[in-house]
Amino acid sequence: MDRAKIRLFVDAPLGQGQSVDLNRDQAHYLFGVMRLKPGACVALFNGHEGEWTAEVAEAGKRAGRLVCLGQAAPQLDPPDLWLMFAPIKKARTDFIVEKAAEMGAARIVPVLTEYTNSERVRVDRLQAHAVEAAEQCGGTFVPEVAEPLTFDRLLEDWPEDRHIMFCDEGLAGASRGLAVHDGKWAILIGPEGGFSGRERERLRAMPNAHPVSLGPRILRADTAAVAALTLWQTTMGDW
Amino acid sequence: MDRAKIRLFVDAPLGQGQSVDLNRDQAHYLFGVMRLKPGACVALFNGHEGEWTAEVAEAGKRAGRLVCLGQAAPQLDPPDLWLMFAPIKKARTDFIVEKAAEMGAARIVPVLTEYTNSERVRVDRLQAHAVEAAEQCGGTFVPEVAEPLTFDRLLEDWPEDRHIMFCDEGLAGASRGLAVHDGKWAILIGPEGGFSGRERERLRAMPNAHPVSLGPRILRADTAAVAALTLWQTTMGDW
CATH class of the missing domain: 2.40.240.20 (Hypothetical PUA domain-like; domain 1)
Known part of the structure; x- marks a missing residue:
């Protein structure tokens, strides 16, 4: 066969x-x-x-x-990792969803932040993209694409036992390693304009939110998503 | 000002x-x-x-x-890292060049391998993409896009003092860390069909070529390029 x-x-x-x-x-x-x-x-x-x-x-x-x-x-499930991102232009949003499915995220959550230029997010279209990525890349798991949430709503109900890794441009240049914690995680990628000052402060004040630096250059949101997934997968995931 | x-x-x-x-x-x-x-x-x-x-x-x-x-x-030069990749479809090749410029590669080399479905590589177009990526992402350095080389030609003249990191699908699942070596490096990304058996053997026989695994899922070539750049930059680069 x-x-x-x-x-x-x-x-x-x-x-x-x-x-x-x-x-x-x-x-x-x-x-x-x-x-x-x-x-x-x-x-x-x-x-x-x-x-x-x-x-x-x-x-x-x-x-x-x-x-x-x-x-x-056999079935291969990804680690319990969510990828949460602020939607950007259509092609690059599609790309983020494709990469999240390919690289092993369990759930994909569009997040509307202060600086998000939100075009309408079509969850059904993004879900179809995740299916197609799994079909093409030999995966047996398809991450669920959740309904978009505002930044505030997302953090209001935030489960205490899930860590957040977020990319903090304020750290650029200062190499700061990612704290290793077992268990549930989520990666949060801001929009092209970054998080607002208020959003950044709120994240920094959360005990289970961990800032990381992705180097001294400014990365596009889609690059940051793939880089953050790589960092997490090699540090705590199944790579 | x-x-x-x-x-x-x-x-x-x-x-x-x-x-x-x-x-x-x-x-x-x-x-x-x-x-x-x-x-x-x-x-x-x-x-x-x-x-x-x-x-x-x-x-x-x-x-x-x-x-x-x-x-x-001030001027910010990237580390002495080359990104060498087998050209794929136009949009994804453009994407690889964009990401290499954004993430800090010093030189970009298209490589024609056995399984490369080479459409014609237009170096001037790719170079313009690298310039545009640097313009958009706040960079002050633009990596040079070299003329395409065949796999054999590339390795024939290979400088002894430059290490190669290549992604070996044969290692999938077996987590194998990246050996840390100071100095000059190059990342080599194969085409969608991977390297041929002969190419893989030739790479494995090189003393300064280092295989890495990018996890248990099959990654597209463009994803592999960004993941490999992330791995290298966080392990040995300037992130």
Whole structure:
């Protein structure tokens, strides 16, 4: 059983001999775009049961059915890490979501800060991006994209047992290591203009919020997100 | 003297009272697009003399002249780090160049490996991207984008005193730290399909080439570039 090249996220149970119905978009993609025929193999994952090799049993223009032949890879969940970021321009916001899914964040939270130039955040579109990133990058987990929250609302209900790593431009140049704490974490990335003075003070006053410096140059928000994920994953995550 | 918001790279000497002639593109940008008038301030940098605040002395449609008022920031050179990468799709290649300029690489080298689907690499376009990234991100240094080299050619002339950090998918899961060595470095990022077996063996046989793992998930080449730059900058660079 070769490992299938086409990977598809499905919202359905997976297991030996399990039959999986395809929706219209999926059938169009597999049979219209990729031109698969009955007997062809596809890799399926649903976010919690690993990757399965499935065979095309019925192929139609608007529907189809696959049958699971066997598990190709076990489920790999990311660490309990949230990526929280202030939405920026569309392409760069898409990029942040793609990278968070690829690099192993468990949850993605758009945050509206004082300096956020918020275009409307379309959560469904961002969620589709996270699915696509997982499909393309061999992942078996898809992070949930949460509804946007304001900065104040986010911190009002902040769970005591979750640490926050935030990038503080005020620290630039002063190399300050990241404190290692086991358990739950979140990374918070500010908008292009940075956090406001009030926001920065509020973060600094939180006992479980930890500032880090990302070097002496000013990084774009999308770069900062990838750099912060790398730092966290190599220090406390599963890299 | 406020710090000017518009930043412009110029290929000219900068210094107190120095006059700087603008070319047609620069004049169009400053006076046609940004609508600056004589007396307005612009930040200039030339890659080796820091950032200078300059005042518009003459503004024309096709030409113009600025005069340097004073230095606003000292020159900040990156560490002696090269980023070498196999070109991928246009947008993602642009992205890698942008990030390398932003994160502090000194030189950018496109490398043609066995699995590189090389579209033609336009060095002048990539160089312009590096300039734009430096302009936007407050940098005073612009990395040079070198002419593309084949993998074999690159390693044939490889300087003995420069270490190579390369991402080895064969190490995935096995956490292997990055050996710290002072001095000159280069990061080598493979194409989407990874290095060929022969290339990987050649790298592994080099005494100053060091494999690193970027975690248990498969990363896109552009993500790997940013992650590797982060790892290097926090371990051995100026972050």
